[in-house]
Amino acid sequence: MAEPTAKRRFDPLTAAAVVFFLMAVAFAAAPAINAGPATLAGLMLLIGLAGVACLGLFALRGSVEAAAESEPGADKLIEALSEPAAIAAADGRIHAANGAWKTVLGMAPRLPKGGPSAASLFSALTSARRGLTAQASIRANGAEHNATISPLGARRFLVRLAAGPAEPLALPSAAMEVLTAFSAAVPPPPKVLDAFAAASPFGAALLEGDDPLEATIIEANPTLAAAPGYGGVGSVFGDLIETASRADAAQKLKDGTASAGALEVRLAKDPTKIAHLYLSKGSGRWVAYLVDVSEQKQIELQLAQSQKMQAIGQLAGGVAHDFNNLLTAIFMQLDVLSTRHPVGDPSYEGLSEIRSTSTRAADLVRKLLAFSRKQTVQREILDLGELISEFEVLLRRVLQEDVRLETEYGRNLPHVRADRGQLETAVMNLAVNARDATRMNGGSCVTIRTARVTEAEAHALGYPSAQGEQALIEVSDDGPGIASDVVDKIFDPFFTTKPVGEGTGLGLATVYGIVKQSDGWISVDSRPGEGAAFRIFLPVHAAPAVLDKPLVPKATRPAARDLSGAGRILFVEDEDAVRGVAAKLLRARGYEVIEAASGEEALDLAEQHAGTIDLMISDVVMPGMQGPDLLKQARIYLAGAPVMFISGYAEAEFSNLLEGETNVSFLPKPIDIKTLAERVKQELQKAA
Secondary structure, three states: OOOOOOOOOOOHHHHHHHHHHHHHHHHHHHHHHHHOOOOHHHHHHHHHHHHHHHHHHHHHHHHOOOOOOOOOOHHHHHHOOOOOEEEEEOOOEEEEEOHHHHHHHOOOOEOOOOHHHHHHHHHHHHHHHOOOOEEEEEEEOOEEEEEEEEEOOOOEEEEEEOOOOOOOOOOOHHHHHHHHHHHOOOOOOOOOOOHHHHHOOOEEEEEEOOOOOOOEEEEEOHHHHOOOOOOOOOOEHHHHEOHHHHHHHHHHHHHOOOHHHEEEEEEOOOOOOEEEEEEEEOOOEEEEEEEEOHHHHHHHHHHHHHHHHHHHHHHHHHHHHHHHHHHHHHHHHHHHHHHHOOOOOOOHHHHHHHHHHHHHHHHHHHHHHHHOOOOOOOEEEEEHHHHHHHHHHHHHHHHOOOOEEEEEEOOOOOEEEEEHHHHHHHHHHHHHHHHHHHHHOOOOEEEEEEEEEOHHHHHHOOOOOOOOOEEEEEEEEOOOOOOOOOHHHOOOOOOOOOOOOOOOOOHHHHHHHHHHHOOOEEEEEEOOOOOEEEEEEEEOOOOOOOOOOOOOOOOOOOOOOOOOOOOEEEEEOOOHHHHHHHHHHHHHOOOEEEEEOOHHHHHHHHHHOOOOOOEEEEEOOOOOOOHHHHHHHHHHHHOOOOEEEEEOOOHHHOHHHHOOOOOEEEEEOOOOHHHHHHHHHHHHHHHO
């Protein structure tokens, strides 16, 4: 059906606007008409004014719209609609609206043309002009309304607001019962394990019963069936679990304290196996997953032990460092007292006992530093027979009376180049382990054998890559031996076969490190029930060849060494007890000593005495400026003078801080005045 043409009625205001517009154009063209179109400028002006007049008339014609009045029947049309509805023009003016619309949006004469609704309405009206039905959002009176806009003739649109929320659908009571039962329904209990559980690399089982630990096994995957203690289908699942773990798991299930559904349990037939138990409950049935975490727990324990030992090592290193300062002060005070109380003085015997006790304390400190890996390695040429012979007295005290110590010394024992303290520590660890093993088996003997072995003999005794002659130290016992399944693990850190609390598992790992640091090899030979033998192989030290045999001098009384000297020494030490007595003893030997209690003070003194210092002696670890930092800043004032560091820590702890430095030496604490005076004289003589 053809749409009726919109009728226009005469508007006096529009007519007046047209008349005045034409008069304005005529007045503008009058000068050009009077001048005549002879000139090009006049002709162009007339043409331009004619174009303006045409455009203006077209615009005025297009802006004339029919009066905003309702078409006949429009009010009846929208009143027949139950939802809020209105008829709107293209510019948003409302021509007609029903009562529901006025109730919701009020008496506004047009649709919102600003605010959050403008963009939505503009897009919807644009689509409606193309004959499409579009959706828009209208916000009014603080509420958001969804509107549907449909084309309704020429430049007129029907706008309808969405109706309110629908009333709930009333269902028969029987239907409601069906829906309620469906929503409350639970899946039926599983009849078999799913494919994932059946093929999983961890244990899985389907259980029947209210209590999972008392439930019977209906089905188990192959992994669980291979677990120690599995009794087959129909057995009680809880029988797989060790009694104490089972009771603990039952209590956690009862209290509901199982974290994330995981229970840590031990297997009944193999308590060393630790597993995590996960339970999933169905209707009268359970699915249980048993995951072996033994290796994970072992790694966690090793990590915790490693962190603990690291903390203990740091503590031991710090204690040893401070104790070395105290021992240094003790040794130097003993040197002072020895000059006042020589041999024959009633106090001499007491001073000797103090020195002996202090020496034992210094040895203890060296062991603490070795434990904390902060010991300076000092290799020396050692006679193998003398080393074990001197060490044998201490070993007999360690082994006690119920274990017999036997020593066998081979012929032509060689010399070795190693750190005496570290090598004694290695032999001590092996002897203590042999003592413990002997006591376990009711044995009574630990044997230490030393020998020089050829390359072929070393190969036969367990050193496959030996080259040339080797020095052998063998520690053996008549204990139970070492099981074959743990022989490959005995040198691992923290591995031990001793009961909990009776060993850290670091003994053999420490021995291995000492032997490797000495360029040696260690092997073990053990047969269960026949004891074990640990063999340390060290390269034989060959003395440099002498071309001409020197004349043997006649035995004469050795002359006393001259430990006196001359020179200016800058002595830097934060420990007053060490600095004061060391400076006093060095002055007594002819040296001029400038004391500094810190790195900052030493730097000022070095600047004041620039070019006149012959030697700087400095502690390494000090409050504020450290020794290496002091050297780097004071080097310009020392004019190439030698520098000697003294410290209770190992030289390796700070050697990287001295890269690029020359003429630097190191002296480990504790030190006595004799050792200090010897080193001072050596350094000054080298610099001369």
